[in-house]
Structures are given as C-alpha cells and as structure tokens.
Amino acid sequence: MAATASSTAATAIDLRSDTVTRPTPAMLEAMVAAEVGDDVLGDDPTIIKLQEHMAKLTGKEAACFVPSGTMANGTAIRALTEPGDEIIGNHTGHFYLYESGNYAAISGCSVRLIEGDRGQFDVEDVRASMRPPDAHFPHSALVIIENTNNRGGGSVWPLDKIERVAAEARRLGLKVHLDGARLMNACVASGHTPAEYAARADTVSMCFSKGLGAPVGSIVAGSQALIRRVHRFRKLFGGTMRQSGYLAAAALYAIENNVQRLAQDHENARTLAQAIAELPGLSTDVDEAETNILYYEVDPALGTAADFSQRLEESGVRMLATGPQQIRAVTHLDVSADQIGQAIEVMKKLTH
Numbered sequence: 450m451a452a453t454a455s456s457t458a459a460t461a462i463d464l465r466s467d468t469v470t471r472p473t474p475a476m477l478e479a480m481v482a483a484e485v486g487d488d489v490l491g492d493d494p495t496i497i498k499l500q501e502h503m504a505k506l507t508g509k510e511a512a513c514f515v516p517s518g519t520m521a522n523g524t525a526i527r528a529l530t531e532p533g534d535e536i537i538g539n540h541t542g543h544f545y546l547y548e549s550g551n552y553a554a555i556s557g558c559s560v561r562l563i564e565g566d567r568g569q570f571d572v573e574d575v576r577a578s579m580r581p582p583d584a585h586f587p588h589s590a591l592v593i594i595e596n597t598n599n600r601g602g603g604s605v606w607p608l609d610k611i612e613r614v615a616a617e618a619r620r621l622g623l624k625v626h627l628d629g630a631r632l633m634n635a636c637v638a639s640g641h642t643p644a645e646y647a648a649r650a651d652t653v654s655m656c657f658s659k660g661l662g663a664p665v666g667s668i669v670a671g672s673q674a675l676i677r678r679v680h681r682f683r684k685l686f687g688g689t690m691r692q693s694g695y696l697a698a699a700a701l702y703a704i705e706n707n708v709q710r711l712a713q714d715h716e717n718a719r720t721l722a723q724a725i726a727e728l729p730g731l732s733t734d735v736d737e738a739e740t741n742i743l744y745y746e747v748d749p750a751l752g753t754a755a756d757f758s759q760r761l762e763e764s765g766v767r768m769l770a771t772g773p774q775q776i777r778a779v780t781h782l783d784v785s786a787d788q789i790g791q792a793i794e795v796m797k798k799l800t801h
C-alpha cells in the first residue's frame with residue numbers, strides 16, 4: 450500500500466498547491482555551496498546577504514528571514530500591534546483563515562472583517578471598519594492586504610487601490626502589513642516592482658517556498674525599528690535557526706532564477722481555466738485566472754468536490770477540494786505546459 454501511495458505521489462501531476470515543488474539540482478547545488486555561520490549569533494553570511502537583498506528589493510531598510518509565511522505574518526502582526534488591538538482585513542485573508550488563529554493566540558488581537566471582492570477592498574471599507582476613539586472599543590491598529598490573494602483566486606490588487614487603502618489607513622493612524630506570500634506573482638502579472646507595492650506598507654512579507662520553488666522560508670521587510678521587533682518575536686516564537694544560510698542560498702537562487710518564469714505558470718493556469726470552463730459539469734470564470742491559482746465549481750451531478758478530486762487523484766492528477774462543490778488548482782514550476790494538457794485530457798474523460 451505504502452509503495453503504491455508514494456509512487457502515485459511521485460508521478461502525479463500535482464496541482465494542489467505551489468508549495469509542493471522540490472528543489473532542482475541547480476538549487477540544491479547552490480545550497481550545498483553556501484557559506485554559513487550561526488544566524489542566532491548574527492554571523493551567517495548567506496542570511497545577511499539574503500536579508501540585505503530583500504530589503505533592497507522591497508525598498509525597505511531591513512529584512513528578517515523566517516521559516517514560514519505564517520511566521521512572517523505572525524511576527525509582523527506582533528511587531529505592529531499590542532494585545533487588545535484590532536486588525537482590519539478581508540474575511541478570506543490567509544492570516545485569518547489558515548494560521549491557527551495566531552493573530553489572537555500570539556498577538557492577542559481581534560479582527561474586524563471586510564466582505565470585499567476576491568480578497569480586495571477599498572477606502573470606504575477601511576473607514577467603516579475603524580472603531581471610534583472611545584475606551585469601550587478595541588483599538589483599531591492594523592490593516593492587512595494580501596497580494597496576490599489566495600482565496601480570491603490569485604487576484605492581483607491594482608497598485609492604485611493599494612496606494613489608496615494604505616494612504617487612508619495612514620491618515621486614520623492605522624499601520625499596514627502587506628501579506629505578499631505571492632508578491633512576485635503579482636509583480637510578474639502586473640509589471641510593478643515589489644518596492645512599488647510595498648512602498649506604503651509598514652511591513653511586507655514574501656514566501657520563497659511557493660511559486661519561487663525553494664524548500665523553506667519567508668521574509669519580512671520594514672524599517673530598522675520594526676525589523677528589530679520582528680527579529681525579537683521570531684526568537685520568542687522559536688523561529689530562530691542556526692546554519693540557515695543553506696536555506697537562504699535556496700531563497701537567493703529562487704529570486705535570481707525563478708521569478709520571470711512565473712509568467713509560464715500564469716499562462717498554464719489560464720489554459721487550464723479555459724479548458725475547465727468548456728467542460729460539462731465544471732465552471733469557472735476565465736477572466737479571474739490572473740496568476741497561478743484557480744477555483745472551479747463541480748456540479749452535484751458529478752458528485753461532491755471530494756468525490757471528483759478523488760477520481761482525479763486515481764487518474765494521476767492532484768487538486769484540492771476547498772468546499773463542498775469547489776476545487777482549487779495551482780500551477781507551479783514542477784508542472785509543465787505538457788502536463789497541463791495531460792491534466793485537461795483526464796478532466797475531459799471524467800466529465801464525459
């Protein structure tokens with residue numbers, strides 16, 4: 450049984466997430482060749498190089514390497530708030546839905562959620578979510594913007610919308626965190642730079658272990674003072690590592706080699722969306738396939754999303770059931786255009 454399961458996993462066209470990628474031989478070579486030190490003592494040269502590079506890339510004074518996107522968001526939230534504060538964000542936000550409630554458990558914050566559209570919202574929503582300056586209410590402290598937005602189907606925030614929301618937040622005395630787990634997907638899709646998106650945010654996070662193909666790691670960037678706090682909270686959360694330069698080498702390799710190719714993932718996602726939209730019993734909005742994430746609905750005549758994804762799995766295609774009738778597919782560097790074609794053929798067979 451175990452042999453069958455692992456061989457299916459190895460040969461499957463795995464579209465469950467862009468986190469499933471394995472490091473390429475060239476990335477592994479870069480990792481093996483890394484010069485390392487002890488990052489707890491502050492002298493790992495590859496970590497220092499990565500942090501300096503990412504600070505520059507995001508237009509911030511400093512950056513701190515952390516093990517995961519969850520810790521990137523968690524340390525940023527903790528650095529930007531005090532217990533009892535309230536966070537304003539979209540109801541589909543990753544920080545809210547999928548991080549074990551760490552904003553509450555670790556930072557002691559409550560949330561005020563905006564309905565929004567595909568994970569995005571505007572200045573009026575922020576204004577309406579702001580609590581009056583009265584001791585009865587929690588203190589509104591922080592706005593979180595997620596770009597691209599995962600549950601929004603990889604939607605890309607227009608730059609002027611981020612600028613408007615962030616400027617209004619600042620005017621209202623709120624801090625801004627940009628959850629840029631997939632910021633590079635947004636940059637490749639829109640042509641804007643990470644620094645342009647991050648300019649009005651106090652902190653920005655980015656993941657190396659999603660579409661960029663590194664095995665581990667994320668970054669938080671911001672002012673010197675904020676990153677000192679992030680660094681302290683990383684220690685408090687148990688996220689400090691020693692010879693982490695090996696991981697930083699993978700991240701540097703990813704930033705140097707795997708950014709422009711994200712355009713291919715976006716094209717693959719669009720091809721897949723176009724095919725799905727044509728299949729009987731499946732539906733998706735092709736115009737919403739902006740980057741590498743797409744969601745589609747399964748007609749109950751084909752069973753539940755879990756049933757359909759099980760049949761896909763048995764035919765060597767892995768996708769994630771994300772609702773009773775909803776499935777998510779995510780393209781990435783371990784799935785070629787040819788394999789997208791094969792996945793489409795499988796889906797045709799299962800729907801006809």
Ligand SMILES: Cc1ncc(COP(=O)(O)O)c(C=O)c1O
Pocket residue numbers: 516517518519520522543544595597598599628630631656658667
């Ligand atoms: C938008 C967003 N933020 C944060 C995270 C958390 O990243 P990690 O799984 O590395 O903790 C994810 C993970 O998918 C994500 O999609």
